[in-house]
Amino acid sequence: MxxxxxxxxxxxxxxxxxxxxxxxxxxxxxxxxxxxxxxxxxxxxxxxxxxxxxxxxxxxxxxxxxxxxxxxxxxxxxxxxxxxxxxxxxxxxxxxxxxxxxxxxxxxxxxxxxxxxxxxxxxxxxxxxxxxxxxxxxxxxxxxxxxxxxxxxxxxxxxxxxxxxxxxxPDPVMGMPLREGVTIRPAQDESPVIGVSVRWWNEDRSELKAVAEALRQVLEQTSATVRFLPFHLPSDEQASLYVQEQLGERYKARTTIVQNVTHPQDMLAEVASCQVLLGMRLHALIYAAGQYVPMAGLSYDPKIDQFLNRLDMKAATSTVHPNAEAIATELLDRLNQREKWLEAKQSSIAKLQQExxxxxxxxxxxxxxxxx
Structure with missing residues (x-):
């Protein structure tokens, strides 16, 4: 049988x-x-x-x-x-x-x-x-x-x-693996990569202007580069372009936008290759957690706060009162205190992956x- x-x-x-x-x-x-x-x-x-x-x-x-x-x-x-x-x-x-x-x-x-x-x-x-x-x-x-x-x-x-x-x-995506044969080993001697996942939300674009201002502050103080990760095509790609334009010519050269990634495991690999991640999209944050990438959240919906709560974290800011300083402070902390963050969150993440x-x-x- x-x-x-x-x-x-x-x-x-x-x-x-x-x-x-x-x-x-x-x-x-x-x-x-x-x-x-x-x-x-x-x-x-x-x-x-x-x-x-x-x-x-x-x-x-x-x-x-x-x-x-x-x-x-x-x-x-x-x-x-x-x-x-x-x-x-x-x-x-x-x-x-x-x-x-x-x-x-x-x-x-x-x-x-x-x-x-x-x-x-x-x-x-x-x-x-x-x-x-x-x-x-x-x-x-x-x-x-x-x-x-x-x-x-x-x-x-x-x-x-x-x-x-x-x-x-847990969210099922906590258990999603990288494609077979794909290994991510970020080079320690290269400039750190900040992954950024944004979407349209406020009509006045105040949250995206705050993201741009925060990234400007971080780029001023570090050698980092920015990689925009559009999770929902084509709208997130347009939102990423908006932030890129807001950064101005001086910093635009240190930014890239990932193109035409539609398979989730391919996007997971993109997230895994970043040193830190700023996420508006819930699953950008979940991808980051699943790959042990330190993250900062920008909350537009209670689901962002609810996921971060499970890691004993809070969003850096929200779309209600977007605060560029708060985003920049959190990103700099994640860049400078990567190992400390990983040590603090490792057991919580492993439990979510298992469950x-x-x-x-x-x-x-x-x-x-x-x-x-």
């Missing part, structure tokens, strides 16, 4: 050229493969993507168009279960349509009597209380609810879910018990 196969649909923000969300998908695929092998199961993932051809080409998995209900329904009909996550799927900060979409996919699976697993999601912010009942009702029928921080768990408890039902696990496999382990265990 051969190894049993389980088809599992994966729902998330996939195929949108967002390196962070693609890293979530890649990490889930790695973890399912590894934990499936350990428990004698072979998972066949089917990804709901806005660009299924690209997803299939990039990851070698089946994919269907996330906005074609008939295709989604058919995929769920043929599946043994649904994974919803990870990432910040259930929030209404960016759109009021986001929560209804992801809950609809969960509901479809539940109508078809398929087990549903909430995989390391960040829940919230949820500003519209009318969504509370929608989330509570769908989640009460889920097999496993695993969220990526205590704040998400607290929000679900306020919505009326029981304490026993909700488990806190990042927990959701896949629980899912593989569920199907292993079911097939006995």
């Amino acid at each position: 051969g190894i049993p196969h389980q088809r599992i649909v994966i729902s998330g923000y996939y195929g949108f050229n967002n390196s962070g969300d693609e890293a979530v998908l890649q990490s889930i695929l790695f973890a399912l493969h590894e934990q499936g092998e350990r428990q004698g199961i072979r998972f066949t993932p089917v990804v709901l993507s806005i660009n299924p051809e690209w997803t299939t080409r990039t990851y070698g998995v089946e994919a269907v168009h996330r906005m074609r209900p008939k295709e989604v329904w058919r995929a769920l009909q043929q599946a043994d279960g649904l994974i919803s996550g990870g990432g910040s799927l259930l929030q209404d900060e960016t759109s009021a349509k986001t929560i209804p979409y992801y809950i609809a996919v969960i509901r479809m699976a539940q109508w078809l009597k398929k087990p549903v697993f909430i995989y390391s999601q960040g829940i919230g912010p949820v500003h519209r209380k009318l969504f509370y009942g929608m989330i509570r009702s769908a989640f009460r029928r889920c097999e496993e609810i695993m969220v990526r921080d205590e704040e998400s768990r607290a929000l679900l408890l306020r919505m009326g879910l029981s304490e026993q039902k909700v488990q806190v696990v 990042a496999q927990l959701p896949a382990e629980r899912i593989a265990g569920f199907f292993a018990r079911k097939l006995r």
